[in-house]
Amino acid sequence: xxxxxxxxxxxxxxxxxxxxxxxxxxxxxxxxxxxxxxxxxxxxxxxxxxxxxxxxxxxxxxxxxxxxxxxxxxxxxxxxxxxxxxxxxxxxxxxxxxxxxxxxxxxxxxxxxxxxxxxxxxxxxxxxxxxxxxxxxxxxxxxxxxxxxxxxxxxxxxxxxxxxxxxxxxxxxxxxxxxxxxxxxxxxxxxxxxxxxxxxxxxxxxxxxxxxxxxxxxxxxxxxxxxxxxxxxxxxxxxxxxxxxxxxxxxxxxxxxxxxxxxxxx
Numbered sequence: 001x002x003x004x005x006x007x008x009x010x011x012x013x014x015x016x017x018x019x020x021x022x023x024x025x026x027x028x029x030x031x032x033x034x035x036x037x038x039x040x041x042x043x044x045x046x047x048x049x050x051x052x053x054x055x056x057x058x059x060x061x062x063x064x065x066x067x068x069x070x071x072x073x074x075x076x077x078x079x080x081x082x083x084x085x086x087x088x089x090x091x092x093x094x095x096x097x098x099x100x101x102x103x104x105x106x107x108x109x110x111x112x113x114x115x116x117x118x119x120x121x122x123x124x125x126x127x128x129x130x131x132x133x134x135x136x137x138x139x140x141x142x143x144x145x146x147x148x149x150x151x152x153x154x155x156x157x158x159x160x161x162x163x164x165x166x167x168x169x170x171x172x173x174x175x176x177x178x179x180x181x182x183x184x185x186x187x188x189x190x191x192x193x194x195x196x197x198x199x200x201x202x203x204x205x206x207x208x209x210x211x212x213x214x215x216x217x218x219x220x221x222x223x224x225x226x227x228x229x230x231x232x233x234x235x236x237x238x239x240x241x242x243x244x245x246x247x248x249x250x251x252x253x254x255x256x257x258x259x260x261x262x263x264x265x266x
Contacts, residue, residue, distance in 0.1 A: 035111040094170025143171040154219040163262035173207035185214020
């Protein structure tokens with residue numbers, strides 16, 4: 001269902017993330033995982049200007065502990081920006097939605113890939129003074145109650161439904177992806193229409209309706225793949241036709257592994 005928009009992530013034992021670069025006045029000490037692009041973006045300077053000021057090439061590798069000179073630093077990203085500590089189960093897309101920014105911008109100012117893996121306990125720079133209220137997009141909507149209710153209705157393990165929802169959006173009913181998937185279950189418009197046909201009637205475009213569509217579609221995929229959770233999850237991410245045609249792509253394998261790890265803990 002996600003069509004490779006981003007990999008939701010935060011498994012404590014998972015691999016590597018670049019911690020967000022801290023602001024500096026004129027100097028910056030490189031930390032493990034930093035990139036020259038990320039440092040340039042965080043300090044409001046161009047990559048080429050930063051590289052030239054430090055007698056480096058734009059594609060140079062950085063060594064942790066190295067001190068870089070920040071040319072013409074205007075502190076442009078410092079206005080209203082601050083750092084947060086990644087919690088277990090956080091997603092880059094969910095954090096972006098909470099702070100009113102985009103996934104790509106959040107990744108850029110932290111010098112990480114939108115497809116990367118977040119590590120619980122690492123630090124991210126976020127724009128704005130405070131997170132949006134958790135219920136801002138969905139009023140008093142309770143995602144967990146909705147997930148459990150529709151999981152019971154469709155005979156899906158509620159832990160699996162919760163894990164998919166957390167992986168997709170961090171339970172954020174206001175999350176919208178760059179390709180148009182939205183809500184707690186990150187449902188694409190075509191998937192919504194298809195699942196309405198399975199259900200037999202239209203479903204309201206509400207946060208609860210989004211959960212119903214997502215869980216009903218997951219139920220359909222479980223049936224389609226003979227109850228195999230791994231294949232059903234792969235199809236949720238990659239599409240059933242893609243799974244049958246190409247098998248599980250590497251990014252899909254990571255997605256499935258993360259969801260199954262979440263299922264055991266959520």
